Amino acid sequence: MLHITVAQLNYFVGDIEGNTRKMIEAARRAAVDGADLVVFSELSLTGYYPGDLLEEPGFLRRVDAGLQALKDASRQLPGLHWVVGAPVRRDGPGKKLHNALLVVAGGELVTQYAKQLLPTYDVFDEQRHFAAGPDVARVLRIGTTQVGLMICEDGWNDSGEDYLVNPFTRLGDAAPDLVVSINASPSNVGKREQRHQVFGQASTRHRLPLLYVNQVGGQDQIVFDGASFAVEPDRGVTFEAQRFVEDTVTLRFDNGRFLALGGEALPPVAAQGLSTMAFYRAQTVLGLRDYTRRCGFKQVVVGSSGGIDSALTLALAVDALGAGNVEAITMPSSFSSSGSVDDSVTLCNNLGVRLHRHPIAELVTAYARQFEATFGTPLAGLPLENLQARIRGTILMEHSNRFGHMLLTTGNKSELSVGYCTLYGDTNGGLGLLGDLFKTEVFALCRHLNEAAGRELIPVAIIDKPPSAELAPDQKDTDSLPPYPLLDEILKVEIEGGRLATWERAQAEAVVQQLLATPEGPALVARIRGMVARSEYKRRQSPPIIRVRSRAFGSGRQMPIAAFHA
Known part of the structure; x- marks a missing residue:
C-alpha cells in the first residue's frame, strides 16, 4: 500500500x-x-x-x-x-x-x-x-x-x-x-x-x-x-x-x-468535462488573471465600441479581475450610431464597470485637414477608416500609460485570420482574450454568459445587431467578408485542418465542399486563403492571445511573412 x-x-x-x-x-x-x-x-x-x-x-x-x-x-x-x-x-x-x-x-x-x-x-x-x-x-x-x-x-x-x-x-x-x-x-x-x-x-x-x-x-x-x-x-x-x-x-x-x-x-469521474462555452470561459478567465498579475498589472482598460467583441472582452475581464479593476472607454466618431454608444452605457451598467466618453470626431477632422494641407490630397476611404481606429488606439494607450491599466485588445480569430483589423489601432494592447475564438463562437459565448448569470449581462441588442466596424457610413462586416457562419468554416479548414475534433472537421469540410461546388465558391475560398496569408505581418505585430483551441496564432502556428502562396 x-x-x-x-x-x-x-x-x-x-x-x-x-x-x-x-x-x-x-x-x-x-x-x-x-x-x-x-x-x-x-x-x-x-x-x-x-x-x-x-x-x-x-x-x-x-x-x-x-x-x-x-x-x-x-x-x-x-x-x-x-x-x-x-x-x-x-x-x-x-x-x-x-x-x-x-x-x-x-x-x-x-x-x-x-x-x-x-x-x-x-x-x-x-x-x-x-x-x-x-x-x-x-x-x-x-x-x-x-x-x-x-x-x-x-x-x-x-x-x-x-x-x-x-x-x-x-x-x-x-x-x-x-x-x-x-x-x-x-x-x-x-x-x-x-x-x-x-x-x-x-x-x-x-x-x-x-x-x-x-x-x-x-x-x-x-x-x-x-x-x-x-x-x-x-x-x-x-x-x-x-x-x-x-x-x-x-x-x-x-x-x-x-x-x-x-x-x-x-467518486465517479464524468466522461465529459465542461461544455465548450464553459471551458472557453474558465480558460480565458484563468489566463487573463495570471497574465496580469505576473506582468505587474492589477487593472485593465477596454475600448467599448458597442459591438459584441468589446462587450465579451469586458465581461470576461470583470469575471477575472472584478468590476472595480476594469474600465471602459467609448470613443464615438461621426460614423458611430447613437445605439452603439447607448449599448456601451447599458453594458457597463450591467457589469458595474466605469465608462469614460472620449469623442474623436474633432481629432479625425484635424488629422484629415493637416494631411490634405501637407500632401495636397484629401484623406478618404480606407486611410480615413484606419485613422479612426489608430486615434482610438492612441487614446487607449494614453489611458494605459497615465493610469497603469493594461489595455486588452478585442479582435477575434476570424478577424485576425483575414486581417480585418488595423495595425497600431484596434490591435494595440497587452493581451487579446478573443484571438482564438471564431466570431460565431464569440456570439455563442455571449449567450452562455447571459444564461449562466440568469440575466442580461451583455445586452441582447449588442448580440443581435449586425457586426460593423462603424468606420464609414452604414458599414457592415459583410460588405468586405462573407457571413461569419460561412467564413468560420472556411477558416477552420484552412488554419486548423487535421487538428480539429473529428465532428468539427467533418462539418467544416462539408461546408467548404458544398461551397466549392457552386460557381462562385472556388474564387471565394481562394480569396479567403489569400487574405489569411497576406495578414501574417499583422498577426506577427499583434499582442499575444489566450489559446483555447488546438491551433492558435502565435507559437502554435509559425508561418513566414514573406512567402509564396500557390
Whole structure:
C-alpha cells in the first residue's frame, strides 16, 4: 500500500524561490496526510516553459539552489519521497541539459530520469534546449510498491505513430506496480478527454495503473488546466483533480486500485468535462488573471465600441479581475450610431464597470485637414477608416500609460485570420482574450454568459445587431467578408485542418465542399486563403492571445511573412 499526494500547483516561470516555497508547503501537507510520495509536475522547479531563461547567466545556479532547498526540506520530512521536475546538466555532445524527473528523499537525490521524447510542434520547442534521455526504464521501490517514472510526452506515443521510441513499452517490460507521470500539458478544448483516452488505452494495454499529475495556471498565451487524474487498466479513470485551480489531494494506492485517503471508494469521474462555452470561459478567465498579475498589472482598460467583441472582452475581464479593476472607454466618431454608444452605457451598467466618453470626431477632422494641407490630397476611404481606429488606439494607450491599466485588445480569430483589423489601432494592447475564438463562437459565448448569470449581462441588442466596424457610413462586416457562419468554416479548414475534433472537421469540410461546388465558391475560398496569408505581418505585430483551441496564432502556428502562396 502507498499513500500518494497529487500536488497540482500553479508555478511562475523563472520564480525558482517562489516555486520552491510552494512545493515545500505542499510536501508538508502531504506529510500531515501520512503520504509516502508527493508528486509535482514537469519542470515544477522552474515552471513550464522557461525557454531561453535556461541560457541566462545564473539561471542554472538558481536551479541548483532551489533543488538544494528541496533536499534540505526533505530531511525534515523523513519517509516522504518527492517527485520533482527540473532541468539538469549533462555531459557529451548535443544539448547540455535534460528535462528531468528527480526523486528526493531524506536530503538526498534518490533517482533521476531524463525525458526521452521532446516535443517540437505546436506550442512546444523542447529540442531547442534539451537532449533526449536514454532509452531506459526507471523504477523505484517505495515500501513494497514498485513505482515506474515517466515525463509527459513519453506517454503520448504508445501508438508508435509519432516517434521511433515508445518509452511506455520499455516501462511496461519493467513491470512496475504503478506508473507516475509528471506533466505540463497545455489545455485546449477537448484536451482533457484526449488525455483520458490516450493514457487509458496505454494503461489497459500494458496492464499498468497510472497517476498523471499536471500543473495549473496561465503562462503567456497558454493555460494549464490541471485536471490531474488516475487511471486503472480495468476501470478507466477513477480519480480527477479539480480543473483550473490548485488542488492537493492524497490518495491511497492499494493492490492496483486508487482509493480515497481513508480507504473508501473515490467518486465517479464524468466522461465529459465542461461544455465548450464553459471551458472557453474558465480558460480565458484563468489566463487573463495570471497574465496580469505576473506582468505587474492589477487593472485593465477596454475600448467599448458597442459591438459584441468589446462587450465579451469586458465581461470576461470583470469575471477575472472584478468590476472595480476594469474600465471602459467609448470613443464615438461621426460614423458611430447613437445605439452603439447607448449599448456601451447599458453594458457597463450591467457589469458595474466605469465608462469614460472620449469623442474623436474633432481629432479625425484635424488629422484629415493637416494631411490634405501637407500632401495636397484629401484623406478618404480606407486611410480615413484606419485613422479612426489608430486615434482610438492612441487614446487607449494614453489611458494605459497615465493610469497603469493594461489595455486588452478585442479582435477575434476570424478577424485576425483575414486581417480585418488595423495595425497600431484596434490591435494595440497587452493581451487579446478573443484571438482564438471564431466570431460565431464569440456570439455563442455571449449567450452562455447571459444564461449562466440568469440575466442580461451583455445586452441582447449588442448580440443581435449586425457586426460593423462603424468606420464609414452604414458599414457592415459583410460588405468586405462573407457571413461569419460561412467564413468560420472556411477558416477552420484552412488554419486548423487535421487538428480539429473529428465532428468539427467533418462539418467544416462539408461546408467548404458544398461551397466549392457552386460557381462562385472556388474564387471565394481562394480569396479567403489569400487574405489569411497576406495578414501574417499583422498577426506577427499583434499582442499575444489566450489559446483555447488546438491551433492558435502565435507559437502554435509559425508561418513566414514573406512567402509564396500557390
